[in-house]
Amino acid sequence: MAEEMTTFLLRLPSRLKTQLEQRAKQENRSLNSLLITLIERELQPSKPAASLEHRQFLGKVVASRQIDPGNGLAQVDGIYYRYLIEGNAGFQAKKDYIIIEANGNILTLRPVEL
Known part of the structure; x- marks a missing residue:
C-alpha cells in the first residue's frame, strides 16, 4: 500500500537549488526523489532503504519496446x-x-539523451 503524499512550499537559496538539481541529474533521479532520500536519511538514519522499486530501479534504463x-x-x-x-x-x-x-x-522516466 502506497503511503499518502503531501506537498509544501520550500524556500531556499538559488545556489542550493542548483546544487540539488545537479546532484539529482548526476544520480539519474528526480529532485523530489533525491530530497525524500536525503530527508529520510537525516530523520531516520537507522531506517532501512526505501521500497524495492526505489532501491533497485533508480538509474535503470528502460528500452522503448518495454513501454x-x-x-x-x-x-x-x-x-x-x-x-x-x-x-x-x-x-x-x-x-x-x-x-x-x-x-x-x-x-518517473526521463528520456536518455545520446
Whole structure:
C-alpha cells in the first residue's frame, strides 16, 4: 500500500537549488526523489532503504519496446508499472528512458539523451 503524499512550499537559496538539481541529474533521479532520500536519511538514519522499486530501479534504463503508451504501462524486470515522463512530455518511440523516481507502482522516466 502506497503511503499518502503531501506537498509544501520550500524556500531556499538559488545556489542550493542548483546544487540539488545537479546532484539529482548526476544520480539519474528526480529532485523530489533525491530530497525524500536525503530527508529520510537525516530523520531516520537507522531506517532501512526505501521500497524495492526505489532501491533497485533508480538509474535503470528502460528500452522503448518495454513501454506501452496505449495502456500507460512500462515493463521493468518482468513487472508492469504505471509511468510518467518527466515534465509531462509525450512518449517517443525511438528513445530509451531512465528511471529517475519510483513511488509505489508509478515510475518517473526521463528520456536518455545520446
